[in-house]
Amino acid sequence: MSLNVENVDVAYGDLQVLWGVSLEVKSGELVALIGSNGAGKTTTLKTIMGILSPKSGNIKYLESDLLKLKPYERVKKGIAIVPEGRRLFPYMSVLDNILVGAYSREAREKLKDNLEWVFSLFPILKERKDQLASTLSGGEQQMLNIARSLISKPKLIMFDELSFGLAPIVVSKLVDTVHRLNKEEHMSVLLVEQNVRNALEIADYGYVLENGRVMLKGEAKDLLASEYVKKAFLGTI
Amino acid sequence: MAGVKKAWKTAVGVVAALFLLVSVPFLFSSYPFVTYIIFLLFIYITLAASWNFAGGYGGQMNLAQAAFFGAGAYTQALLAKTVPPYFCLLLGGVVAVAISTIVIPCFRLKGTYFAIGTLVLPEIIKVIIINREELGGAGGLHLPVPTQYQIASYYYPSLILALITILITYLLIRSSFGYSLQAMGDDEDAAESIGIATLKYKILSMFVNAFFAGIAGALYASYILYVQPYQAFDMVNWTFYPIFMVLLGGIRTMKGPILGSIIFMGLYYVITLYLTELSLIIFGLLLVVIAVFLPEGISSKITFKLREKKGSGS
């Protein structure tokens, strides 16, 4: 279950933001994508998801070309994204938010089991299932955000800014959950995360993005020890 | 060198067009209806261009224009006996501006909200007029028939009015006023945050709109010699048609209102004259076709062509 991003250039109109970005997420791997603000991490994820289209380059998943697929078709293939900023549907209940993530036929068939599983991961969501999504706390909203993307039991899940704006206690629980998803459910994970230490500690492999280019890549433990990473993310490490 | 040549070409073109327009009443002296149509065209160009100023450049979807037009028309009707003709026109514009102040409370509303709020003004004035006999009531007012009544004497004022409206809006757009106005039209919140007093620009641009629309109304009334509430404040004719002309031609451009008016009126009259039964259908379908295939408006297609030519030349 390999995701291959090959030499992708992405631009917003005339403004180019990604230059020749290549990365790979092997089956069952947890890959961290780190970089400072504006480095292009969200853009990368959006391009993989299909919201943005690259000017050049290729994106393959399981050897099949993703680029001609629309976002919802990519979801059907088993790729999911947990959007940044916890963009929930504010006027829908917690339960509805989760259910709407299971829109595809395949997901609907397994809905009952998947729902139980999701609630077992985040019991607080079960408690609050009839509340409006906008009434949840920050941490709960992020859990809902993740639950919504998990309900389709994706094979590859991408997290965009997992811990943004959340308290450390909540963050460590979420990071734990991501680790479990990877190790116990064997989901491939592409993790975009501000907190570099958290990300690299659970990751197998990592890419460092800077100004739209891949600056560094390697085994997570090597990156953690590298001078570049230490210097660049001083304070976050 | 190329720039000078181009300037000459445009100047020659403009002069030729003006010459043509000026001679219309003579060319069509046996078909006064044609002159009337072009007279009406200039009225619409005035309405379209003045709306485009506040609505296109300023981003204010103001739907009260029928009120401005009607106010001007009624001013003309009420004062035609006592006030010299051209002065009457100006007063029409002034009264329209005065009326437009009623809209000011609506400015705190945003977007489509504001649009619907402004929609009410023509209705309110209409209702007031219907119920006051001294303003003519539902039956309307007749204007005194001048001793010399021919379309030509109204044609030239309408031509001049259209030219002046275009000229003044052009100058205003090019000035610092227009700069701020467009900034507001682009993004009101951003404009506010850099210190532009958006309320001032909203009000002033509406005054410009009202002024020219009012004069247009007064001029129209002085030709038709009759004002009546449903006709003078008819939203479809005096608000929506000009707006659609602007949308057709290209909002936020100087050419847009002109092109749009020509095309809209051309289509409308050609169709209604020759295909009366099917006219609404064809007219509607044409609007659809234009919207689908030229969503940016007609003038965008033309500017694109010109830009291409320039590129390939140099």
Next chain:
Amino acid sequence: MVPKSYDKIRAKQATIIAVLLAILFLTISYFGYGWLTQFFALGVILGGIYAVAAIPFAWIYGVMRFFNLAHGELIIVGAYVSYWLFVIAQIDPFVSLPLSFAFLAAVGFIYYKVIVSRIRKVGVNPTLVASFGLAFALQGLMLLICRADPRAILTPYSKVGISIGPVVLPLIRVIVLLVAVTIMILLRYFLMRTFFGRACRAVSQDWEVSEMIGINSERIYMLSFILCSGLAGIAGTLIGMAYSFEPTIGLRAYLLKSIAITVLGGVGSIGGIIAGGIVLGLAEVFGALFLGGGYRDAIAFIILILAISFKPTGLFGKVAHL
């Protein structure tokens, strides 16, 4: 993202209630109790039908931010479909409801494929011009084929009256109201409890994220459009049964009133639209009583203005959502 200013909402509700009570008092003192309930009933019926007419407009705007100026015309086409089916084939209008739905759904499909899907992304202006043009074209078509005189679908039972308490009402209007209410209840269920309904709500609240979690928003737009066009047809049939209609009334009356109700009730909630419809219906009936029939359409305007002045969260809510 929580709806702000509950105080303002309370204030608005209080004012509306106060106004309604005042009207209540005036009517009782002037006409007496029996008249009041009579007018009240007529107003509620009118309002219920206005609400059914407004829902498709609100739904389309909510899901795809498309301001369908041809909405009124679609309704009237529905009325004519049922009318002609009745006159030519003696098909009872209640039976022709699904036929009206089907026909308008097909029209809506074509409308969507040919026009809407192409200009949707460009912006507001082309949608206004295009839907306006379509409105014109449809109106012209109806004038051509059906002529301008007002019509109504008059079945053998149309003239029957029914007394409920102190009130005498045309039976057909009561039944039409019941049908309308049933439809609205079904729609609410549909919107809240089915996957399609949830998807519609999701798309209306955040279409980008909806795409990201696997919803084919293009498909939702199309299906919503087809559904709502069909609903417009049903509304038209109901109107044809309960009231009279003619080609020019679409743009003038029903479009404007749908807009007014949507503003009043909010795009999102069907309950809100029902409430808005009833407010408008009552206002028209009582307004006509006190001010005279000529002001009927103007009342929608006035409602609109009042709604705008009191609504704390902008025209269709801060987020025009379903």
